[in-house]
Amino acid sequence: MIETKNLSKIYNPGKFEVNAVDNISTLFKEGEFTSVVGPSGSGKTTFLNCVGGLDQPTSGEVIISGENITELSGSKIINYRLNNIGFVFQAYNLIPVLSAKENIEMIMLLQGVDENNRISRTNELLNQVGLYEMRNRRPSQLSGGQQQRVAVARALASKPKFILADEPTANLDSKSTSNLLDIMSQLNEAENITFIFSTHDQRVIDRARRVVTLEDGKIINDNKK
Amino acid sequence: MILKIAWRNIYRNKKRSLITITSIFAALFLIILMRALQFGFYDKLIETVVESYAGYVEVHADGFWDNQNLDNSMEVDQSLINDIKSVEGVANIVQRLQTFSLISMGNKTKGGVINGINISDEQKITDWNKKMISGTFKIGKNEIIIGKGIAEYFDIKENDTLILYGQGYRGMMAAGKYPVKGVIDLKNPDLNKLGVFMNIETARNYVSSDEISTHIIVDKKQYYDEEKIANELTQVLSKDYEIMTWKETLPEIEQTITADNAGGVIMAFILYIIVVFGMFGTVLMMTEERTYEFGVLISLGMSRARLFGIIFIETIILSMIGVFIAIIITYPITFYYNLNPIDMATLMGEGADQMMEEMGFSPLFPMSIEWDIPLTHALVIFISSLLISIYPAIKISKLNPVKSMKI
Numbered sequence: 001m002i003e004t005k006n007l008s009k010i011y012n013p014g015k016f017e018v019n020a021v022d023n024i025s026t027l028f029k030e031g032e033f034t035s036v037v038g039p040s041g042s043g044k045t046t047f048l049n050c051v052g053g054l055d056q057p058t059s060g061e062v063i064i065s066g067e068n069i070t071e072l073s074g075s076k077i078i079n080y081r082l083n084n085i086g087f088v089f090q091a092y093n094l095i096p097v098l099s100a101k102e103n104i105e106m107i108m109l110l111q112g113v114d115e116n117n118r119i120s121r122t123n124e125l126l127n128q129v130g131l132y133e134m135r136n137r138r139p140s141q142l143s144g145g146q147q148q149r150v151a152v153a154r155a156l157a158s159k160p161k162f163i164l165a166d167e168p169t170a171n172l173d174s175k176s177t178s179n180l181l182d183i184m185s186q187l188n189e190a191e192n193i194t195f196i197f198s199t200h201d202q203r204v205i206d207r208a209r210r211v212v213t214l215e216d217g218k219i220i221n222d223n224k225k
Numbered sequence: 226m227i228l229k230i231a232w233r234n235i236y237r238n239k240k241r242s243l244i245t246i247t248s249i250f251a252a253l254f255l256i257i258l259m260r261a262l263q264f265g266f267y268d269k270l271i272e273t274v275v276e277s278y279a280g281y282v283e284v285h286a287d288g289f290w291d292n293q294n295l296d297n298s299m300e301v302d303q304s305l306i307n308d309i310k311s312v313e314g315v316a317n318i319v320q321r322l323q324t325f326s327l328i329s330m331g332n333k334t335k336g337g338v339i340n341g342i343n344i345s346d347e348q349k350i351t352d353w354n355k356k357m358i359s360g361t362f363k364i365g366k367n368e369i370i371i372g373k374g375i376a377e378y379f380d381i382k383e384n385d386t387l388i389l390y391g392q393g394y395r396g397m398m399a400a401g402k403y404p405v406k407g408v409i410d411l412k413n414p415d416l417n418k419l420g421v422f423m424n425i426e427t428a429r430n431y432v433s434s435d436e437i438s439t440h441i442i443v444d445k446k447q448y449y450d451e452e453k454i455a456n457e458l459t460q461v462l463s464k465d466y467e468i469m470t471w472k473e474t475l476p477e478i479e480q481t482i483t484a485d486n487a488g489g490v491i492m493a494f495i496l497y498i499i500v501v502f503g504m505f506g507t508v509l510m511m512t513e514e515r516t517y518e519f520g521v522l523i524s525l526g527m528s529r530a531r532l533f534g535i536i537f538i539e540t541i542i543l544s545m546i547g548v549f550i551a552i553i554i555t556y557p558i559t560f561y562y563n564l565n566p567i568d569m570a571t572l573m574g575e576g577a578d579q580m581m582e583e584m585g586f587s588p589l590f591p592m593s594i595e596w597d598i599p600l601t602h603a604l605v606i607f608i609s610s611l612l613i614s615i616y617p618a619i620k621i622s623k624l625n626p627v628k629s630m631k632i
């Protein structure tokens with residue numbers, strides 16, 4: 001469970017203040033498939049960054065499974081992210097010098113997983129996203145949709161409870177988007193992984209079971225289907 | 226995996242990596258060859274002057290060096306010889322009796338240095354027997370061998386006789402007539418102009434003393450440090466003796482080497498400045514153009530220390546490839562020119578060999594093959610790489626993943 005309490009993020013405090021996230025309190029239960037939507041500049045990405053511990057909020061708390069992650073700093077927050085949260089980025093952000101297989105394996109290597117388990121988990125994930133045959137290809141040898149599927153597999157590698165995806169379909173065509181959403185839905189249902197997307201994409205919004213709408217850093221609508 | 230990422234990152238920008246490696250190689254190639262030639266020259270110079278006359282370490286009676294007369298000589302007994310030989314690194318020792326005298330023939334007179342030597346012992350230390358230009362390195366009783374300069378001065382022919390005249394032991398007069406049995410070219414103009422050699426017994430007889438010596442010349446085993454030997458001799462011997470290394474007895478040689486070495490160090494420093502800035506430029510670009518990627522890796526859970534480790538390994542691999550290639554290529558070159566010294570006289574043209582000989586050194590310049598030359602410079606490059614890595618370390622420690630991914 002992810003809970004935010006009075007979460008605020010102010011850029012340029014004391015100067016030309018921008019309230020990117022303005023006093024948001026909300027709860028994401030385990031197994032939710034949520035879209036955070038809103039116009040550009042509404043604070044979706046900043047909200048997700050604060051929830052994922054990438055950005056430090058100006059005030060408020062982010063409590064994940066009872067642990068206030070806003071109190072973690074330095075290597076503790078990096079380690080927390082590694083073991084508990086999976087990230088999927090709009091630009092895929094795969095490591096260009098590593099193959100699809102190695103990009104996934106790297107996360108488990110950072111966790112200290114032994115080689116046998118790393119290999120079997122990597123193969124399992126590659127099969128799940130349908131890219132086992134392309135496991136040795138570098139990101140530059142994969143299409144955008146294939147790269148994003150590798151990114152999803154990488155996000156799942158650490159067996160996280162939550163996956164935060166920032167506009168994951170923004171650079172994908174409709175077929176790739178549909179394919180990716182199918183994979184994510186299956187994982188959500190089969191493994192009860194919580195997915196939180198920030199998105200503009202109506203196709204994602206249509207598949208979400210909860211839609212949180214932000215405007216000027218505030219939740220203006222929270223709709224559960 | 227860290228090593229794999231580092232290696233692939235180097236391979237990622239092949240041209241840049243190649244230019245960096247080439248610049249490190251080129252600088253180190255020049256530095257190693259330059260220093261090998263310099264150190265080879267120093268070794269040759271030391272060999273010419275020290276090994277062929279002075280010895281690495283000298284033992285005298287205390288006070289002899291500052292006041293070089295026979296009254297400051299010493300009597301050498303077996304226990305003194307044993308004490309000296311007990312020091313680790315001492316290979317051979319030889320006694321000499323040295324005194325100043327006038328040398329005269331016909332109407333000509335000049336100053337010279339009489340060297341009473343033990344012929345068989347000297348051959349363990351010096352190569353004088355190979356430097357005879359007439360006669361052989363065998364001196365009978367009351368016979369002498371003279372330096373090439375003296376022979377030229379007096380226009381000596383075989384079996385000509387020289388008159389030596391000087392001061393003997395404890396105020397005695399020293400005088401005698403000695404037939405010349407050979408002429409030696411010591412490859413040093415000063416030694417050639419002054420050196421007169423006779424058996425130590427003949428010399429003792431000349432100065433009217435049966436026991437005295439002025440010098441004990443100590444030869445060291447290869448790779449032993451003469452300073453260390455001198456220090457140990459100071460501990461072993463009583464205060465009645467002074468112990469000096471060739472650096473003290475021949476300070477002009479040490480000064481020549483120091484002055485020339487300074488030039489080499491400055492040249493190497495300039496090359497290092499160029500190569501270090503080249504490396505820094507590469508590391509700067511490697512860091513700046515991958516700021517986004519660093520942000521991603523930190524977001525995914527890679528620790529900053531591990532991320533720095535990748536950049537550090539990349540820097541070290543880049544520099545060490547250049548170093549390795551430079552060592553591999555320079556070693557056979559230095560080895561070849563060690564066995565086949567460069568003949569500077571040929572390179573510099575006619576008359577250069579005579580000029581060099583007059584200056585006191587051989588025109589043949591071998592290259593040194595001491596491993597400490599490439600290893601020292603490899604270490605300098607390695608330390609430079611460590612220092613250059615400070616920049617990415619600072620950059621990574623301050624990196625904000627969100628900001629870096631907004632670029």
